[in-house]
Amino acid sequence: MPYIEPHGHMVSRTMYDYEKMALAGCEIICEPAFWAGFDRSSADGFFDYFRQITEYEPKRAARFGIKHFSWLCINPKEAEDTMLADDVMALIPEFLNKPNVLGIGEIGLNKNSRNELLILEKHIQLAADYDQLVLVHTPHLEDKRKGTQLILDALKNHPKIKPERVIIDHVEEHTIQMVLDQGFWAGITLYPESKCTPHRAIDMLESCQAERIWMNSACDWGVSDPLAVPKTMLEMKRRGWTKESIQHVAFDNPVKFMQQSGKFTP
Amino acid sequence: MNHWTKPASVNLVDLGFMDSRSKLIDLAAFLDRVQRAGQDDDFRVAALKQAIALLSQNEPERAKKVLLSFSDPSTEPIPKATMQGAIGAHKESLKVEAV
Numbered sequence: 234m235p236y237i238e239p240h241g242h243m244v245s246r247t248m249y250d251y252e253k254m255a256l257a258g259c260e261i262i263c264e265p266a267f268w269a270g271f272d273r274s275s276a277d278g279f280f281d282y283f284r285q286i287t288e289y290e291p292k293r294a295a296r297f298g299i300k301h302f303s304w305l306c307i308n309p310k311e312a313e314d315t316m317l318a319d320d321v322m323a324l325i326p327e328f329l330n331k332p333n334v335l336g337i338g339e340i341g342l343n344k345n346s347r348n349e350l351l352i353l354e355k356h357i358q359l360a361a362d363y364d365q366l367v368l369v370h371t372p373h374l375e376d377k378r379k380g381t382q383l384i385l386d387a388l389k390n391h392p393k394i395k396p397e398r399v400i401i402d403h404v405e406e407h408t409i410q411m412v413l414d415q416g417f418w419a420g421i422t423l424y425p426e427s428k429c430t431p432h433r434a435i436d437m438l439e440s441c442q443a444e445r446i447w448m449n450s451a452c453d454w455g456v457s458d459p460l461a462v463p464k465t466m467l468e469m470k471r472r473g474w475t476k477e478s479i480q481h482v483a484f485d486n487p488v489k490f491m492q493q494s495g496k497f498t499p
Numbered sequence: 500m501n502h503w504t505k506p507a508s509v510n511l512v513d514l515g516f517m518d519s520r521s522k523l524i525d526l527a528a529f530l531d532r533v534q535r536a537g538q539d540d541d542f543r544v545a546a547l548k549q550a551i552a553l554l555s556q557n558e559p560e561r562a563k564k565v566l567l568s569f570s571d572p573s574t575e576p577i578p579k580a581t582m583q584g585a586i587g588a589h590k591e592s593l594k595v596e597a598v
């Protein structure tokens with residue numbers, strides 16, 4: 234069954250992973266800019282990374298018939314150094330015209346620090362200035378609830394940000410409702426241990442009637458599974474979901490959100 | 500427009516019981532193991548025990564309540580990020596509740 238991986242860090246993945254995803258029905262992968270498992274020492278490292286996810290990964294994906302899109306930012310894990318963050322943000326505008334760039338992301342918070350919040354607000358301004366979609370990373374574990382609230386407040390405080398053009402990713406049972414209630418989209422990340430399992434994801438989808446929600450695997454440098462989305466689709470089938478309802482979450486919802494960029498075509 | 504179609508009714512106990520049973524026994528064995536090793540005074544073990552108490556409540560919001568019990572309840576940004584990772588439980592809020 235065709236599906237979209239709307240949040241996958243393919244720079245961490247091999248061609249074999251691309252092949253497995255294609256065999257499982259993946260037609261489109263979207264790659265937000267994030268941490269690479271280590272701190273980069275200068276803006277030059279990010280320049281090369283932005284080239285990698287806007288020029289090189291689309292070519293790798295195309296070898297398996299998969300379309301590749303990307304998002305740009307300096308992620309919150311590396312945003313404590315505000316001088317570095319300013320240098321990296323200055324690089325972003327020249328990349329926004331690339332045909333596969335959908336918006337600003339994944340921005341957000343990691344440890345909920347003042348500097349992270351400052352850089353988040355600057356990214357929100359950048360998105361407003363260039364009329365871009367926004368993809369938001371929420372903090373992990375004990376920091377998620379507080380960070381999600383700080384992020385929602387920062388987005389709500391900006392007069393030009395429209396909630397329907399923002400997705401708040403990595404929601405769990407204690408954050409999904411606050412995100413949807415304020416008109417934002419929500420992303421559920423299927424990730425061993427630190428985020429969400431297929432059954433919990435399906436529980437949340439059922440209680441929120443699967444509107445304004447997508448699911449993704451993240452499939453980054455950590456212990457993660459690039460097939461987490463199709464595995465969850467299989468669980469949905471076992472739990473009585475119709476083919477159409479599964480497609481609605483795994484394909485139609487990501488299309489609906491990302492088409493707002495004006496560049497995304499399924 | 501909402502396209503929601505309620506899934507067909509299936510036996511969720513058939514689908515999930517063995518997995519839940521296995522995870523519960525793992526949890527019990529973990530508590531035994533850290534106790535035998537004299538490590539059960541770790542705040543993370545205390546946080547687990549506090550969360551386990553929430554499972555016997557009868558409202559269908561146990562997952563949310565468990566997640567909240569592990570969460571930092573403060574609302575202001577911290578002055579500076581001194582680490583990049585997260586621990587999984589919040590030490591200070593446990594202390595407050597223990598008082």
Ligand SMILES: [Zn+2]
Nearest residue numbers: 265267339451
């Ligand atoms: Zn990510």
